[in-house]
Amino acid sequence: MTEPARRERDRPWVFRTYSGHSSAEASNALYRTNLAKGQTGLSVAFDLPTQTGYDADHPLARGEVGKVGVPIGHLDDMEALFREIPLDQMNTSMTINATAAWLLALYVATGERQGVAPAQLRGTTQNDLIKEYLSRGTYVFPPEPSMRLISDMVAYTVHDIPKWNPINVCSYHLQEAGATPVQEIAYAMANAIAVLDAVRARDDVPEDVIPDVFGRMSFFLNAGIRFVEEICKGRAMTEMWDEIGRERYGVQDPKLRRFRYGVQVNSLGLTEAQPENNAIRIVLEALGVTFSKNARCRALQLPAWNEALGLPRPWDQQWSLRTQQILAFETDLLEYEDLFEGSHVVEAKVEELKKAAQEELDRVLGMGGAVAAVENAYMKQRLVESHTRRLRSIESGDLTVVGVNAYTETEPSPLVEGANAILKVDESAEREQIGRLDAFRARRNPTEVDAALQGLRDALANGQNVMPPSIRAAHAGVTTGEWADTLRKLFGEYRAPTGVVAREAQVTDEANEKVRARVRAVGATLGRPLKILVGKPGLDGHSNGAEQIAVKARDVGMEVVYDGIRLTPSEIVQSARDEGVHVIGLSILSGSHQILVMDVLEGLRSEGLEIPVIVGGIIPEDDAEKLRQHGVERVYTPKDFDLTRIMSEIVDVVGERHARD
Amino acid sequence: MTELGPRLLARDRSAVAPALNLVDDRRPAARREAAVLLAELEAKIGRGGAPRIGLTGAPGAGKSTLLDALVRRRRAVDETVGVIAVDPSSRRTGGALLGDRIRVRSGAGDPGVFIRSMAARDQLGGLAEATRAGVLVLSAAFDWVLVETVGVGQSEGEVADLVDTLVFVAQPGAGDLLQFMKAGILELPDVFVVNKADVGAAAERTRRELEAGLGLGERDAKWTPPVLAVSARDGIGIDALDDTLAAHRRALGAEGLAARRSRGRDAAVRAGLVARYGSFGLEALGGTEALERRLAAAPGEPGFALLETLGNEIRAALGDRAAGS
Structure with missing residues (x-):
């Protein structure tokens, strides 16, 4: 056999690992190690107090500081997180929603302190509140002010940080909540439409900027184990998004209509039993979103094989990064044009998904759109139902999960033994974070802080954009809790419907x-x-x-x-x-x-x-x-x-x- | 005297949950104890106790949000509130998802608010007996009692017998006038609320339709049920609703309230007897007419005591008949 002629390879997607824990300093060290290993972008995981707008010393923060991500309470923390990571050379994805405007403000302020202008910043704030109401649960404010904050950020970034993705519409968490591919497509589109319509309704965004706004919308998808269907899902979304851009928003430039998406492959399907099998699942799921050249993800983060057991260690994360590198650099995946063009099977499946998704999308739009379908619990109830069906079919054995409901015989795994098999967050992290917070509060100038908070209040009450006063507040030394409390007082807090009124099971086994x-x-x-x-x-x-x-x-x-x-x-x-x-x-x-x-x-x-x-x-x-x-x-x-x-x-x-x- | 009775009347909050557990307990010993407690409370409270407000309406009308707003109102003037939220039970499994408590946040961590959710349990299509007993328990221990039930046209009658003021919550575009009339919901409520007034035109249309419909029916001369537009979510119109509830209470007067509570007592006795002994039991008592005579003859007697007395008679009669055959 002769060596095949080498074609010019496509540029790979951005390699990321969702990470952060304990403290800004510890997370910074982790990020720098990961970048040295060949990771090409950062994906910041924040802890729950940061995500829901509480300082580390708030009663609700008890036990949660530094657990699922890094605690960022003020500008010093954000600067420590990116120490020796020049922001003009970084592409940073931040999984942050209710407090997205604040974390972006801290990021901008950190850039400014590094001498980097906002226009040079690149990255993404997740900023998708609809899926928070439906699944992930870190919302704070009611839908209306939440949509206002999102559209403020869109209006601000389109001028001031043109390379920023102000929102990452997440169908990821909908799949985790049980969504079928059709529901995932339909609700993601409904969600994006809700944001775009809100931006279009603003006085400060001229109609001719809408195509640029459309071009900055990005998505965050899930990739499940049924990877053929996932290939088709990505292609269906690419086509639907193009149509929505052309027809609903009049976007002429095809480049601006491109469906840009990042992926975290499925965590729901990762099993605690025989966890080493997850490594294989992760590879197959990664194929689903990288196979199609015409619908390939822009960024990919792979979970660790042992996520169902607890927090992954650096070695576990490295394994996931190496998986991406093998796929991109060892295989010939990036040397070919689109592999599925002309495939009857794939095209038929794509059409089928598009048709069903369009019907469901029309149903949601008919109710008044995604926000209305959150408030009347329609989408949530559909998701709870789908999830119930999924769990039942695992229980009944209709859905095979190797190692869980089939082929459960196993040798003891040498990978999960011993006390160091998972990462434990040091229980002192919370105490130390509160110590840093106290020291920070003691150092800052209270007059400046009060003035900045007053400025924020006034701007919000007068309908001005949330971003400029938030950036000023970041510089003045306002904390995450203070920023969020100011908004809580103005907007109130929200409780989303639970969806558990879902229709009754009709199984009588x-x-x-x-x-x-x-x-x-x-x-x-x-x-x-x-x-x-x-x-x-x-x-x-x-x-x-x-x-x-x-x-x-x-x-x-x-x-x-x-x-x-x-x-x-x-x-x-x-x-x-x-x-x-x-x-x-x-x-x-x-x-x-x-x-x-x-x-x-x-x-x-x-x-x-x-x-x-x-x-x-x-x-x-x-x-x-x-x-x-x-x-x-x-x-x-x-x-x-x-x-x-x-x-x-x-x-x-x-x-x-x-x-x- | 029971142990719980005096504690409830002294507003000891820690007695409330055990009392509600007791009156819901179907075991014979517990039932005997509950009967004593309830008769005792009823005798002491009589026509007083906390004002009892009912909130009813279709699912999704925003009852819980409205309830939350009303609770906040009462708490703002430092009055305590007991809430009973009734949700339907599954006919097939008997199970029930109780709540939307998630929307009622005013009570979280506040000892001045007490919330008990209950399943309707579908006892002959009605509210559980425990609901009636629960209202009595709460009205001993709190300044206000709010009862929330789901339903259009089915449970209104029962809730109306349970409370002093019944509020019907409609949502905009809930249907045309004919549907309201068909559902029979125009007769019983004392106050109509069109929630979600923030949605504008649809809310206004629903409000007008309800108002028009009310003009058609016959009503008490002293009180014409008003139709209010509120937005529980934005807190708009809550003051007006609060004023209206007070106005209804004034219009009712001591006499009206007495008539209302007595109607409620009668309904409770009837429902209680039927639930426990069925139509055979009623026959044993001499039929419905005999029951009505007995009710009319004992105007001041507590319902729960009457229920026990009549129950004993029925048991005796059935026992006799069984022995004679």
Whole structure:
């Protein structure tokens, strides 16, 4: 065989790894190591207090500081995060939404202190609030002011930071919440249209700038394991976006109509059982979004193989980066024109997806668009339903998940043994961050801070753009909590519909019936129907798991109180007592389970309440053991996919506790 | 005297949850204890106790947001509020998702607000008996009682018997006048609220239609139900609603309130007897007419006590008949 002639290769996509933890300093060190290893862009993960606008010393921040990302409380933190990383040479993606305007302001101010003008900055603020209401849960303000903040940022960046993507419309989290490909396409498009229409309605954005605005809209997709369908999904979205640009917004320049998207491949499908298999899943999912030259992602971040177990270590992240590099540099993927053009099979599938997605999009637009379909819970209910169907088909075996519901026999994995198998955030991170915050507050000039906050208030009340006064506030030494509190006072806070009113399950299989009978029986012993409180303490907004538990509990005949996200432990205790529940189920995915669960247990004890507690989440076995020692009755992790069994065990727990009384 | 009764009447918040658990408990010993507690509370409160406001309307009309706004109003003047939120149960599984509590944030962490969600449990299509008992418990311990139920045209009648003032919450474009009339919702509510007034024209149209419809029916001369436009979300029109609730209370007067509570008592006794003993039970008592005579003959007697007395009679009669056959 002869060596094939080398064609000119396409430039690869931007390689990123979603990362950040503990402190700005620790994250900066991690970023510089990753860049040295060949990563070509940064993807900043912020901790939940930063994402929801609380300073590290706020009661709601307790246990959450530095857990799922880096804490950024003020300009000093942001400068430390990018120390020795010149911003004019970096392409930075920030997963930030409700407080996006503030973090962008800190980024601009950091650039200015490095001597980099805003116009030179490149990157993305996620800034997609609709998917926060639907799935991710780090929203703060009601939809209307949220849309205003987004459109402020669009209007500002299109002039001042022309290479910035002010919003990354995320269908990613919709798939995590259960969306089918059709729903993912339709809701992403509806979401982008809502933003564009809001920008178009502004007085300060002339009609002739709309094509540029359209050109700055970017997307963030998910790539699941059904990678052929994912290839078609990317192509369908590329075509639909082009049509929307041409027809709805009159964009003439085809370059501005290009569907630009980044990807994080699916985390939902990563399994806790036989976790090494995830490495293969990740590769296949990466193929789905890189195969099509005509619809190839612009940036890719791959999760670590062991994400379902806990926080990945630097070595785990390196493995993901190397996967991308092998795909881009070792294989011949980037040497060819589009591989699927002319394929009847792919074209038919693309058409099928486009047609169904257009119907669903029209339905949402008919209701008044994405914002209306959030407020009336339409989209949320559809997602909860799809997710329920998915989990049922895993439970029934209709959907094969290797190592989980099929081929479960396994040798012990040498990769997951030992105490250092996952990264543990140092518990001192929170204390140290609060120390830095106090020192920062003591150093700044209070008069300047007050003036900057007043300027921010005035600008917002007068309908001026949020960005310039926020950048001034960043320089003046305003903190993340102060900025967000100012907006909270003006805009109010929002609670999104939970979607758990979803239509009832019509399955009547034997296992379900059995549990239902047990629920009735224990209800007779208790004197009233078994009542459960499903709660999410802390700032973590990933409510999919809690919602599925709530729906399932209802389907087996329990009376379910679901209070939604972002509750303090004391609110949960009060609710459990006032509602008279027999059992409490807590869901925590942010890694702050230890502190939050202990606080709930402590609260129950001090109220003299003997209510059993079960916990679900991403909880390493060591921690699970500790929780059980402190009185938690059961701990469930992602490997416990059999919801019917969980329900049956809840009945056991209630029955045992009651027998003790 | 029960242990919980005096504590509730002394407004001991920590007695409220156990009392609600007790009155919901179907075990015989608990039922006996609950009957004593309820009769005791009813005797003490009589026609007083907290004003009872009902909020009803279709799902999605914004009842919870409105409830939240009303709770905030009361808390702003330092009055305490007890809330019962009723959600439907699944007919098939008996399960229920309770809540939208998520929208009621005013109570979180505030000891001046108490929220208990309840499942309707579909007892012969109606509210659980525990709901009636719960209203009584809360009205002993708090300054205000709010009851939220879902429904159009089905549960209004029952809620109307449970509260002093019934507010119907409509959403803009909820349907034309004919549908309101068909659903039979024009007769019972004392106040109509068109929520989401922020949506403009559609809200105004719905408001006008309701107003027009109300003009058609026959009504109490003392009170013409007003139709208010509010935006619970933006806090617009809440003051006016609050004033209207007070005005309705004034218009009702001591006499009106007495009539209302007595109607509620009668309804509770009827529903309670039917739920427990069915139509055979009623027969044993001498049929509906006999029951009505008994109710009329005991105007001052607490409903929960009457329910027990009549229940005992029915049991005795059924027992006798069983023994004689």
